Each structure stands twice: as structure tokens, then as C-alpha cells.
Amino acid sequence: MTSSNEDFSASVRAHFRYLVEDLGFALGEDEWRQSSASYVVGYVSGTRYVRLLWGRKDAQFYFSVHRSEGGGVPPRESPVNEWFYIFELMHHLVPDRGWVWDLDIGASDPTPGQLDEKVRLNAEVLRRYGWEILQGKRWYDSEAKAMVGGA
Numbered sequence: 001m002t003s004s005n006e007d008f009s010a011s012v013r014a015h016f017r018y019l020v021e022d023l024g025f026a027l028g029e030d031e032w033r034q035s036s037a038s039y040v041v042g043y044v045s046g047t048r049y050v051r052l053l054w055g056r057k058d059a060q061f062y063f064s065v066h067r068s069e070g071g072g073v074p075p076r077e078s079p080v081n082e083w084f085y086i087f088e089l090m091h092h093l094v095p096d097r098g099w100v101w102d103l104d105i106g107a108s109d110p111t112p113g114q115l116d117e118k119v120r121l122n123a124e125v126l127r128r129y130g131w132e133i134l135q136g137k138r139w140y141d142s143e144a145k146a147m148v149g150g151a
Contacts, residue, residue, distance in 0.1 A: 004056075004115070005032050005039045011116045012041040012052050015123035019043045019050060023134055044068055047136040047151055050126070052119075063087075063122050065133060065140075067151075084142040086126055092145055093129055 009030055019025035020043070028049065029042035037057035043050045049068040054061050066083040110118070132138040137150045 004110075004112075007112045007115055008039050008054050008119070009041055011119040012123075015116075015120045016041075016043060016050070016052075016126075018123075018127055019045075019134070025050070025134075045134070045136075048134055050134070052122070061118070061122075063126075065089075065126075065130065067139070081141045081143040084140050086122060086130070088142050088145075089129060089133075089140045090125060092140065092147070 013027070013030070020027070023045065025043040025045045025048070027041075028044035029040050029051070032039050036055070038053050038055045040051060040053045042052070045068065047068055049066040051064050051066065052061070053063075063086045064083050065086065126134070130140075132150075133140060139148050139150060140146075141148050
């Protein structure tokens with residue numbers, strides 16, 4: 001694991017600490033995946049799975065929230081309305097802002113400060129706009145592009 005991966009993991013664990021401390025999530029994944037050249041950190045609760053995946057090969061950041069059954073890791077092929085990317089939620093809630101660029105890491109080898117700032121912003125956005133989703137009270141249906149009732 002490179003120091004950038006370690007920086008990513010440490011930053012995610014620091015900025016998303018509220019998932020564990022305030023909402024009872026547990027760390028489900030925190031690992032480098034050689035096969036996909038990506039680093040993934042995931043948090044699981046009884047109804048939600050929050051996954052932050054940094055694809056180093058394609059320099060993309062995939063931040064998604066999934067419905068979770070029984071506190072397990074979501075299946076790799078979840079139906080479209082069972083998960084969403086955080087920038088999709090932000091497009092729905094605050095449509096006049098370029099969330100894809102604000103929230104994406106956008107480089108395969110950012111400085112530790114740049115990386116930490118992007119992770120911090122993503123953690124802040126989820127906490128501010130997704131609190132009820134994280135609690136299981138609401139859900140963002142990406143197919144319908146609408147907020148709906150819980151679970």
C-alpha cells in the first residue's frame with residue numbers, strides 16, 4: 001500500500017468518524033484492491049452501507065450510499081434504486097452547483113492536503129444533506145430522482 005492510499009484511508013476514517021460515533025456504523029472495508037487498482041473504505045449499519053472508492057487507475061472517486069440488508073456489504077450488482085452516488089443526491093438538492101467537480105478527487109496522485117480536503121468536503125456534504133438517509137428515515141431514489149420514505 002502506498003502512502004497515498006494510507007493518507008486516503010486515514011482521511012476517510014477521520015472525517016467520516018461521525019458515522020461510527022453518532023450513528024453506530026461499523027467499518028466494513030478498508031483495503032487496497034490490486035485487481036481494480038483502487039482503495040475502498042466502507043461503513044455499514046443495519047440499513048445503510050457507505051462506500052468510498054478511489055480508483056487510482058482512472059483517477060476517479062466513487063462515493064456511494066447503498067441500502068443494506070442485515071448490516072452486510074451490498075451486493076456488487078445492486079438494483080439502480082438501491083444505491084446512489086453522493087453527487088446525484090447533491091444535483092437533486094442543490095442543482096445549480098457543479099457537485100461532480102467539487103466532490104471528485106480528480107487526480108491519481110494528489111497531495112495529502114488536496115486529498116484530505118476532498119474527503120473532508122464529501123464527509124461534510126453527506127452529514128449535512130444525508131443525515132436522515134443515514135438514519136434510515138429517508139432514501140434518495142436515483143431512478144425516480146426523488147427523496148422518498150425510509151428504509
